[in-house]
Amino acid sequence: MHHGPTSIWPDFMAGQSEEPVRVLLVDDDEHIRRVIAQELMADPRTLLVAQAASLREGRRAMRLHAFDVLLVDLYLGDGEGFELLQCLKTIHPHAEAVVISLMDDDEQVVRAFELGATGYLVKNSLFGNYAQAVLQVVNGGASITPHLARRLLQRFGAAPAARQDVRDGAGESEPLSLREKEVLGMVASGYTSAEIAARLLISAATVDTHIRNIYRKLQVRTRAQAVRFASLRGLF
Structure with missing residues (x-):
């Protein structure tokens, strides 16, 4: 049924x-x-x-x-x-x-x-x-797949070179706001725009605006690219 x-x-x-x-x-x-x-x-x-x-x-x-x-x-x-x-x-x-x-x-x-x-x-x-x-x-x-997502986040999040780049200012992008980091973290966890909106008590249109701003600031075109970039740069 x-x-x-x-x-x-x-x-x-x-x-x-x-x-x-x-x-x-x-x-x-x-x-x-x-x-x-x-x-x-x-x-x-x-x-x-x-x-x-x-x-x-x-x-x-x-x-x-x-x-x-x-x-x-x-x-x-x-x-x-x-x-x-x-x-x-x-x-x-x-x-x-x-x-x-x-x-x-x-x-x-x-x-x-x-x-x-x-x-x-x-x-x-x-x-x-x-x-x-x-x-x-x-x-x-x-x-x-959950175990694969965890392994990739651990791998990229533990990359010392990426963290050193952030400390040294190498390859910096426009900084994300706290709300944008929050939205990006939920995107990385697999939540849809509607689910993010419900959890943050904002509209889905506002979530999409945050995501567009994240794309622009990180200079990426897809959610997967945004998550990978953020993981490599230690943004969350």
Whole structure:
């Protein structure tokens, strides 16, 4: 039954039963595709519009179908999912991308975020479900497997060179206000603009204004880039 999740889903958020979030799935593992497809089809807020089992099929599907979120494995039989992340920028620049992979190598995760991904999920780990991940990113949040997020924050937050740069004034950006740091910290925790607004008792429009200011001050274009930059610079 779908009454639980949808009955409390705010009507201003993307993913209503009459207009579900459209998803394109690219993974060469048939079993994983079946599992993800079942989860997406079980939630009326998400709609699986197409599946692909290879890099070549993925490229074709991206051109044939309209979609809001790309779920993509990094290792496909005939190439790497990184190529699809690059293609996404030109074919569907407004679509979100979430990587699904068995690998959680830090460098691969960082590369995926640099290519514009707003989520990174490690298969066979605890992170909720794929429908929730899709809804998170399409509503302005980030979706990342919890233990991976913690490891990355520890890694970047512990980088002595980055902290030394801040002390020495090297590579300084315009300083963030206390409220902007607070908003950025919540973005890093995966909260959507609406959730941040509710927690801070401000409007979603005000949250979006803070996020735009954060982008401008840090000279970044995506939430993932903002979080990574802030972690490297020890801003929170």
